[in-house]
Amino acid sequence: MKYLKFLALLIFSFAWRQNVSAQAPAYQISATIGGWEGESVYLGYRRGDKVFSRDTAELKDGRFTFEGSEPLPSGIYLVLMPPENKFFEFVVMPGEQHFSMAVQAPDFSSSLTFNGSPENRLLLEYQSYMSEQVAASKQLQEELTNAAGKEEKTALEKKLEEISQAVRSHQNELAAQHPGSYAALLIKAFQEPVIPDPPAGDDGTFRWQFFKNHYFDGFDFSQEVFVNSPYLKQKIDYYISDKLTAQLPDSVIVAVDYILEKAQANEEVFRWTLPYLLNKYFVPEVMGxxxxxxxxxxxxxATGRADWVSEESRKKITDDAYMIRGVLLGKKAADVLVQPYDRKSYSFSDSLISLYDVKADYTVVFLWKPGCPHCKKTTGELIPFYNEWKDKGVEIFSITSANQSELDKAISDINYEKMPWIVTADPYMRARALQKFYGVSLPKIYLLDKDKKIIASRIGPEQLPKIIGEHKRRLAEENR
Incomplete structure (x- = not known):
């Protein structure tokens, strides 16, 4: 009996090992690279405008093989060849995780072939077709630019239109024959809407509005493949740019909510889109x-919709938002009571001064830190500005970040730099001046009008004259 039990156990153990060894990897992608003498390559993938590393493969039996126990997320991948990091790209989709590629140096892209990947073969065929059409269209455009007569121009424009129609017809046919393929998804994602003739009485905005309303019609936000590619970012960036969205807070907020609503069709798409937009407007390119x-x-x-974010990260984001809220354009600046620097006693007075005590057409709030090289540079740039503008209705109200133990260091900087304007401190943080002006990173400059409304935020000294000049002109036009 013991012998039979031992034999059964032995057979089970052998069968188990045989089963494990027989299991194929979740993904296995091999590449043969002719004419290249490297011994190792990297597997990278795209996310937005960045490339990240995923895997490494060593040369074995004349090929490089990437494999793993978990399927690859769908997306655009690259084989990178060190040290020059030359590369070629391909697509990975859920149903195609086992295939091989072959390329020949030095022209990696044009020599690329696939075995076992209909998705990539179809994509290559489409890319080849589009390259031919783009080249033909470019040639006709050059001829059109140099055309002399009206008849010649009309003929060339007709040929360009024929190419455009042929391309659209080819795209529609490919998408219909291969629904759900990456090539079809890409075609639909970037195929521009056909704009109908504008209605009678159009004020000239119909075409633009129709294009914007239908801009995302073909883009499938439920497809995770667009996360690991440049295309989700490209589509979003164009939509929220000044080409389709007025660069005003209310307009951009509507556009952002519209995008995020669509992005929730896929959790991974939403997880990429939300922080991308958050970071984009943390330090925005357009003031305000x-x-x-x-x-x-x-x-x-704050509502917990980004439930994958740690509590620490969520608190950092919401704390930043709380402070930024107080310094948004159009808001009245916080009425902080701070200690002024007394130039006679070379110390900060115990009496308090309010920002609103300053009577000026324009007040520059300058936040700085003792010993900060960038702050010293900004101070040096502000001094000639102040000397030119102090008699033109401009005052500078500076607040040092110095705490009680740093006051001597601040005083040294004040005297060394010969700061000619109002200098203040909040060493015991009773006024919370730095927090109220979002003084997390310094230096920082805000420009206020005579009512202490914020008209410019987080700007450089070189921008002040232009902003003040434009604001004065705008006021003059309003008062005509």
Whole structure:
């Protein structure tokens, strides 16, 4: 009996090992690279405009093989060849995780072939077709630019239109024959809407509005493949740019909410899109659009919708939003009571001064830190500005970040730099001046009008004259 039990156990153990060894890897992608003498390559993938590393493969039996126990997320992948990091790209989809590739140096892209990947073969065929059409269209465009007569121009324009129609017809046919393929998804994602003739009485905005309303019609937000590619970012960036969205907080907020609503069709798409938009408007390219950051924080992070974010990260985001909210354009600046620097006693007075005690057409609030090289540079740039503008209705109200133990260091900087304007401190943080002006990173400059409304935020000294000049002109036009 013991012998039979031992034999059964032995057979089970052998069968188990045989089963494990027979299991194929979740993904296995091999590449043969002719004419290249490297011994190892990297597998990378795209996310937005960045490339990340995923795997490494060593040369074995004339090929490089990437494999793993978990399927690869769908997306655009690259084989990178060190040290020059030359590369070629391919697509990975859920149903195609086992295939091989072959390329020949030095022209990796044009020599690329696939075995066992209909998705990539179809994509290559489409890309080849489009390259031919783009080249033909470019040639006709050059001829059109140099055309002399009206008849010649008309003929060339007709040929261009024929190419455009042929391309669209080819795209529609490919998408219909291969629904759900990556090539079809890509075609639909970037195929522009056909704009009908505008109605009678159109004020000239119909075409633009129709294009914007139907811009995302073909883009499938439920497809995770677009996360690991440049295309989700490209589509979003164009939509929220000044080409389709007015660069005003209310307009951008509407656009952002519209995108995020669509992005929730796929959790991974939403997880990429939400932080991308949050970070984009944390330090926005257009002044005033930090209001979009505040909105995203309030609606998606403070409410717990971004449930994958740690409590520490969520608190950092919402704390930043709380402070930024107080310095948004159009808001009245906080009425802080701080200690002024007394130039006679070379110390900070115990009496307090309010920002609102300053009577000026324009007040520059300058936050700085003792010993900070960038702050010293900004101070040096502000001094000639102040000397030119102090008699033109401009005052500078500076607040040092110095605490009680750093006051001597601040005083040294004040005297060394010969700061000619109002200098103050909040060493015991009773006024919370730094917090109220979002003084997390310094230096920082805000520009206030005579009513102490914020008209410019987080700007450089070189921008002040232009902003003040434009504001004065705008006021003059309003008062005509």
């Amino acid at each position: 659009l930090d209001a979009v950051f505040v909105h995203i924080s309030d609606k998606y992070y």
